Amino acid sequence: MSKPNIVIDESVDYAIVSELRANDFTIYAVIDETPSISDEKVLNIAINKNALLITEDKDFGELVFRFQFFHKGILLVRMVNAKSLEKARTVLKVMNEHYEELIDNFSVLDDSKLRIRK
Template identity: 30%
Template sequence: MILADENIDHSIIAALRAAGYSVASVYESYRSMSDEAIIQLSRNPPRIILTEDKDFGEWVFAHGIRDISVVFLRYHFRDTAALLTTLLELLRTRLPDLTGAFTTVGVYKIRIRPL
């Protein structure tokens, strides 16, 4: 399951759902939730946090949070369709690798860092 942060564009959430992924949206169900609460929510049941918020990198790398899974999206709005293609291919082919990792996804580059 994926937990989409408030900043994730609805078109990305809709496309993920259309592709068969279970996506809980912070914007739809937990508006204004803090990052700490999102981290807690992502733990039970385990979910991949999908975000555009750099603060999750700080939580992982500066504060040592290790028992979460984060996919951090880096793109320009005009590249949304290309990013979505990359994201869907990543989920289709490497979903198990995303668990317990901080993954940065750009239009043409993916970096998976196990935690």
């Protein structure tokens, strides 16, 4: 089975991009492809690519819950106490173990746990 497509917002620590690419995930990194675009455009790219969106920007929560924007799944990384490499390895582990559960849900990964809001 091929690895899933993932769109990574430019707010995300680049170590996460590198770690996922090194493990054969297909990554569209906004910082590399289309920097400085709006959050709405980032969501549209993820939808058009049928991809999970990884972000560290809490504004996506407002777009989804307050404004009811459609999405294919969002992982909000809130690991404020983690160093880059630890954050990247944790995200890789979550992708490998929980990807299917993240699809079409808004999830938050913090320093202590993963919460999936269905």
